Each structure stands twice: as C-alpha cells, then as structure tokens.
Amino acid sequence: MKSVEDFDPVKLKEVRLAAGLSAADVAKAIGSSAGTVGRWETGRGAPSPRLFAALAEALSVPKARLLVPLSDDADxxxxxxxxxxxxxxxxxxxxxxxxxxxxxxxxxxxxxxxxxxxxxxxxxxxxxxxxxxxxxxxxxxxxxxxxxxxx
Known part of the structure; x- marks a missing residue:
C-alpha cells in the first residue's frame, strides 16, 4: 500500500505536542503502535492513506496541516x-x-x-x-x- 508521500514528520510532532498527546496516545487512537508513530515523526516512514486519515481525525486537524505544500509535479x-x-x-x-x-x-x-x-x-x-x-x-x-x- 502506498504511503502518503507529502507527509511532513515535523508537522506531526508539532501538532501532537501542541495537543498534549504522547506518541502512545496517538497510536492508540489510530490503532497503531507508538513505535510506528515515532518512525513517522523522524521521517523513517509515512502513514498509509487509511492511517493518515485516522491520524488527522485523532489530532483534530485538517489533513493539509500534516503535509508539505503540494508540489507542481504532483500526480x-x-x-x-x-x-x-x-x-x-x-x-x-x-x-x-x-x-x-x-x-x-x-x-x-x-x-x-x-x-x-x-x-x-x-x-x-x-x-x-x-x-x-x-x-x-x-x-x-x-x-x-x-x-x-x-x-
């Protein structure tokens, strides 16, 4: 399954900390592991579309808040x-x-x-x-x- 290519790990960590949540809190809310969320925050992975949607919902932010700006060559x-x-x-x-x-x-x-x-x-x-x-x-x-x- 394709990962969300334009996912921004820095923004994820910023949003999570601003919400006062731990990586474990986020992981539990989306049905994943704290290790997986940690990998996303360090840029060693990115969520699948399904987990990305759940992540934005769990953090109560629009999906665009967790993405880098859309590139001109986006397909x-x-x-x-x-x-x-x-x-x-x-x-x-x-x-x-x-x-x-x-x-x-x-x-x-x-x-x-x-x-x-x-x-x-x-x-x-x-x-x-x-x-x-x-x-x-x-x-x-x-x-x-x-x-x-x-x-």
Whole structure:
C-alpha cells in the first residue's frame, strides 16, 4: 500500500505536542503502535492513506496541516493519498472498480469527464489542479513508454 508521500514528520510532532498527546496516545487512537508513530515523526516512514486519515481525525486537524505544500509535479496518486484515500475508496465514490482507478493513476486508462468534479471534491483541490495532476500522470506514463520503446 502506498504511503502518503507529502507527509511532513515535523508537522506531526508539532501538532501532537501542541495537543498534549504522547506518541502512545496517538497510536492508540489510530490503532497503531507508538513505535510506528515515532518512525513517522523522524521521517523513517509515512502513514498509509487509511492511517493518515485516522491520524488527522485523532489530532483534530485538517489533513493539509500534516503535509508539505503540494508540489507542481504532483500526480493523481499523490492527490489521492494526500486526501487519505485508498484506490478502493475512490472507486466506490465513482462506482467503478479499483483497477479503473489504478489505470488512471498509472496513466494507462482514461479518466471520464464526469469524474473530474467528484475527484476534485474527494481530493479537496480545485478542478484545475486535478487536471494538472492528470497531465503530470499521463506525461510520466509517456516518458516510461518512450524510454522502454527506445531500449
């Protein structure tokens, strides 16, 4: 399972300390271990989308508070994980199979026009930002394809 790439370990520790919680308190609230929370705080790991969503909820902060600013080259998978969602969650919202979401995130499958508004709402980004992430995703796929073809 993909970890939340843009997770900010420093912000996690700041928020946790400001809330007066120990790593063990946070771990208990999200169903994890204090060691895991400690690894996240030292940057030796990052939570899965599911645990990231639980973490933000347990700390009563918006998910964005625990993330580095969104980079210009963020792809669709990054937007999804920043939102604390799994491919299965997105597929359920779109009423499609998780494999359809996977293909879109890999740049190998089409993204239906009607998904744009749903995804921008799910990922809490403007539609324009979602479309930019889609273009980044598709460009990365083309680069991989061309490099394999040239070998």
């Amino acid at each position: 669709l998978a990054t937007l999804r994980t920043r939102a604390g969602l799994r491919q299965e969650d997105v597929a359920e919202s779109l009423d499609v199979q998780p494999s359809d979401v996977s293909e879109v995130e890999q740049g190998t499958g089409p993204m239906r026009d009607e998904w744009g508004v749903v995804l921008s709402t799910l990922y809490d980004v403007p539609l324009q930002r979602l479309m930019k992430a889609r273009a980044v995703t598709e460009a990365r796929w083309r680069e991989k394809f061309e490099s394999r073809r040239g070998q």
